[in-house]
Amino acid sequence: MGTWFTETVVDNGRLPLFFLLVSFLLAFLFIRFSVRMIRAEVSWWPGNVTPGGMHIHHVMFGLVMVLVSGFALVAIANYETPVANCILASVFGIGSALMLDEFALILHLRDVYWAEEGRSSIDAVFVAVAISGLYLLGVHPIGFTGDFDVYQQDRSLITLALVLFGLALQLGLAAITLLKGKLWTGLVGLFFTPLLIVGAIRLGRPLSPWDRWRYADKPGKRAKAFTREKRFREPVIRAKIFVQEALSGRFGVPIETATPTAAVTVSDQPVPVAKVPNRVLTAIRWNHTRRRLRRTPTWRLPMILVSLSIVLAALLVDLDGELGNTDSAVGIESTFDIGATATLLAVIAGGMITLTGLVFTAITLAMQFGASQISVRVVPMLQQEAIMRWSIGMFLSTFVVAVIIASDLALSGESTAPVLSTSIAILLAFVSAFLFIALVARVGMVLNSSRLLRWIAAQSRSSIVRTYPGFTEEMEQGRREIVSAAPVLTPPPLAASRDPHKFEPLGSSTTVRLRQLSPDGRILLAVNLAGIERLAAVWGVTIEVLPYVGEFVAQDAALFEVNGPQLRVRPHQLMACLIFGDTHSPTVSPAAGLQAIVDIALKALSPAINDPGRAVQAIDHLEDLLLTLAPRVRLEASDSVSTRIRGTTRTWADYVAISTDEIRHFSTNSAQVQRRLRSLLDTLLGYCPAEQHAPLVARVHALDAQIAREWTGELDIALASVADPQGLGSENGSAGRTHPLVLGVPTVETDKSAAGEKPGN
Known part of the structure; x- marks a missing residue:
């Protein structure tokens, strides 16, 4: 290491540059440590410099040090002895660090040190460190790498034209790269020209000047650029933000910690504030969801x-x-x-x-x-x-x-x-x-429709478990005991509001719309609720998710309604919390599994096929899935707490409507299907508590009215009005399934017992 330092730094006259870089880094780390101590209100740290009550920013000290050292380097320094140069370079590095640490203040002409805009200061420091490090290693940008050496040897106009053309070409590639929004690629490419070629050829970033000028009438390229941004750049940005906040503290969070207002319950006890989801676990789960829902190309x-x-x-x-x-050592005769x-x-x-x-x-x-x-x-x-x-x-x-x-x-x-x-x-x-x-x-x-239904039902059951992961039988038993001891509440009406938990806006409001179309499709497949909750807590806003999972989202359709201070809101971070695709499949949500099975039943009941037996098989699986869903939906509704996220979630009534209404409408003049539907509703009424009976009772009444309209004969009305788990397995359905069962050879004693006589008379 010592030999490398001597040969690379000292012998090449870069020792002052080395002192500048080291002093810059040390000063930046010190000043960041200082402001974090001040922000934390540590008693033993000196604090801000406020003579006469006026806060003097450290950018002023940096400005003075840069001016003094810069002037001395130009006018006073003795370049034959590097001691003075190293001292002045160190002072210059310290002053530069103090200035760039408040680069955002100079840029915005207001104190945004801890606001989201304050990240630009850290970006400026990173750029300065990168350029200084490259210079220290002997890497120079375009125009300073001996480009004119050829012209010095051959003083011809053709050579000069070729050299100037090469420089113009490289600078043009750098300009295109920067216009495409690739700042780091363009800056580092000034030192490594191949990066400029790659940056100029590849697609521009979304919302860059190149995107606005060249991709306005090319939705395919815009969608591809958006996909690359989400897949490749966003993980790098998250890593950069992690490093920034590890060095500099968190941005976008107010210095004063607001005291949460305790909600008053029946017992007048404060409700604990909901904990923000862990960032790492949330990112891991969301990436797993992305991989699971990602469409795999067939080829x-x-x-x-x-x-x-x-x-x-x-x-x-x-x-x-x-x-x-056979002449070789491993030769084998065939x-x-x-x-x-x-x-x-x-x-x-x-x-x-x-x-x-x-x-x-x-x-x-x-x-x-x-x-x-x-x-x-x-x-x-x-x-x-x-x-x-x-x-x-x-x-x-x-x-x-x-x-x-x-x-x-x-x-x-x-x-x-x-x-x-x-x-x-x-x-x-x-x-x-x-x-x-x-x-x-x-x-x-x-x-084979039976096996296909079983396959779809198995995928739907897995989706139910993923959607409601916190359910256990012990929790359900405790829930039943609490419900049995509590008074029965009046269930909400079927036509509920789109947002059952209204909240007061915290301030101004903005709507985030679908601007960049996803190449994977426009069916909303998943929403990262934990990630949105984190963003809402960091930004100090409330966020309303507008579309349902499974809905088709048109271009410019509203996706989020953000209420509160808009200074720190970043729409692209909200967009990263959504996954779009072509089809709402059973692997996505329970509603998709129910819809797929209902579609099979509707196809079976169509006039072209007319297969009520297949429809009954579909209802069998719908009943099984609804029995699995009922306690999970009920438990989630009882355990849910008020957070900063509002949106559209499917209720128990929604699942009942998805599973039964379309089949009921298509079951005209099919007593077999109507009997099986009634059996499904009776089973759920016997299994679910009273708070979940309202949508089931409404469907039973609708089924009674439908039977009264469609059937005229007394026998047909009687047949269609009973519940039968097999559709048409017996005349009386489930109500008449208990009959005396005699095993073995009947005897006289048995006959007397059946007739009501006492044996032996």
Whole structure:
């Protein structure tokens, strides 16, 4: 290290620059430590400089030090002895640190030291440290790297023109990069020209001047730029903010800590303030949700497998060449017949391309059947099935391996057949055969409505557990005991307000709208409520989430309503708390699972299909999911507390409406479906407490009125009015299911007992 320092810094005359950089860093760290101590009101720290009651900012001390040291460096310093230079450079570095630490104050001409705008001071310090470090390492920007050395050797106009053209080209690339909003790429690119080429070629950042000028009529490029911003830049920004706040303290938070107003309950005890969700855990969970909901391209896995198969085949051919060379140490004499091997490889290649065609046909058949006979919601679910992608990729990979090995066998002129390559090709063929069996089973599941319903219900059940993760049987038992001891409350009306928890605005209000369209779709799939709660607490505002999960969000539609001081509100951070996609699938939310099963029931009840039995099967799974949802929705509603977030959440009445109303409307003249619906409602009435009965009783009354309108005969009315878990499993349904059951051979004593006589009379 000492040798490097001597050769790189001292021998090249950069010792004053080294002192400047070290003093700059130490002064910045000290002044940041000082202001954090002042902010924390530590008693033993001196505090602000306030002569006569006037607060003097440390930028004034920095300004004086920069002026004095700068003038001395120009007019007084002796460049032959570096001692004076190092001292003056240190003073200059200290003054520069004090000035740049309040760069935001100079920029905005107001004290924004701890406001969100105060981050610009830290950015300015980072830029100064980066440029000083590059100079210290001997890296110079464009125009200072010996660009004119060629012209000094050849004083021709052509050479001068070429040099000037090169400089103009580099500066033009730097200007384009900066106009595209890539500040760091442009600044560092002035020292490393390849970065300027990359920055100028790639898309500009959203809301940059380049975006406003060039992408106004190109929504595709804007959407792609927005996706890159969200996927690549935002994690870097979060990391930068973490480092900034670790060094400098938190920005955007008032110095005075507001004392929360205690809410008065029945017992006049203050309600504890809700704790802000942990940042790290919130980010981990949200990233997991992003990965789970991210749409997987159908072509990606087959393309990767085919590329790997080409590399594998080339390696196998080389290995077989080594193994077939009997003169080498690893040479093995092959006993395979070369003609039979070529025929076998041709059979494998032909079989694989045939299987690929069968896979395409099977997938097309499954998609067509799913869209026409079941539900359009099923098609995206099938497209994301891994077995589809693995089958296509493996069949094509086996085909490529067999073709490459056979081609090498035909062109090499070898007299022996490859052992290892042929064995691997046969192994891949067997793996492909097993994958084909799995694919047939999956397609058979799609064609079998019972298995398809079971699959969708399983995904919906997993979604319920993810949506309501805090539920346990012990908590539900405690909830039942509290409800049984408390008076029964009047349930809210069915037509509830969109926002059941109204709040008073804290100040001004702004609406965040969908400006940048997501290339993944415009169906809202997930909302990071924990992240929004953190932002609301940091900004000191209340945030209302306007759309439901599962809604289509049009361009310029309102997404958030932010009430409170708007100085620290950052709309792009709110947008990062949303995930959009093509389809509201059962893996997203419980409502999507219920809707998919209801769609299957509606298809079955359509005049073109007319299959009430399938509709009854769908209602079976709807009943199971509603029984799973009921306690979780009730527990969440009872345990929820007032926070800074308001929005639209689905209630128990919403889930009941999604599951039953459309089927009830389509069940005209189908006593089987009406009996099964009544059984579902009766089961839920027996399971749920009184506070959840209102939407169920309303549906029972609606079903009674529908039966009275549709049926005229007494027998038909009687049949349609009873509840039957099987739809039409018996005449009296669930009400007449208890009958005497006699086991074994009947005797006289048994007959007397059945007739009501005493045995022995």
